[in-house]
Amino acid sequence: xxxxxxxxxxxxxxxxxxxxxxxxxxxxxxxxxxxxxxxxxxxxxxxxxxxxxxxxxxxxxxxxxxxxxxxxxxxxxxxxxxxxxxxxxxxxxxxxxxxxxxxxxxxxxxxxxxxxxxxxxxxxxxxxx
Numbered sequence: 001x002x003x004x005x006x007x008x009x010x011x012x013x014x015x016x017x018x019x020x021x022x023x024x025x026x027x028x029x030x031x032x033x034x035x036x037x038x039x040x041x042x043x044x045x046x047x048x049x050x051x052x053x054x055x056x057x058x059x060x061x062x063x064x065x066x067x068x069x070x071x072x073x074x075x076x077x078x079x080x081x082x083x084x085x086x087x088x089x090x091x092x093x094x095x096x097x098x099x100x101x102x103x104x105x106x107x108x109x110x111x112x113x114x115x116x117x118x119x120x121x122x123x124x125x126x127x128x129x
Contacts, residue, residue: 004052005053006053007044007053007054007056008053008054008079009058010056010057010072010079010121011058011059011066011072012057012058012059012060012069012119013059014059015033015041017118018043018057018118019033019043019045021117021118022045022055022057022117023045025093025096025118026047026098026117027047027048028047028048029047029048030044030045031044031046031054032044039059039061042056043056043057043058044057045057047081055079069119070117070119070121071121072121073121073122075122077122077123077124078121078122078123079121079124080124081123081125081126082126083125083127084127085127086110086112086113086126086127087111089125090104090113090125098115098116099115100113100114100115100116101115101116101122102114107129109128109129111126111127111129112124112125112126112127113125
């Protein structure tokens with residue numbers, strides 16, 4: 001039986017600001033935005049041309065969840081964005097003011113740099129070797 005992880009929840013402060021960042025800055029596609037209740041929406045985004053993974057943008061609903069915004073993994077890299085052209089995407093991200101916290105580096109597994117999303121969650125941008 002084949003299994004895969006299809007979706008990960010990312011706690012956000014505001015649905016619309018998160019949608020704007022992921023679709024306009026990271027060039028993701030808005031896959032779904034469905035109103036579930038007065039305060040809750042089902043919002044998923046995905047890298048363009050990728051049907052393997054969804055990121056669920058989940059608005060914090062209480063103080064405990066608000067404390068996790070930007071630090072869901074205790075300061076470690078949280079998500080890994082693969083690219084087929086590291087330098088193209090890195091230059092584009094620098095141009096639109098994405099903040100990189102670690103400069104590009106050649107590793108045995110590929111070319112990698114670490115950037116922050118709008119809340120401070122850390123991501124690896126990687127072109128696999």
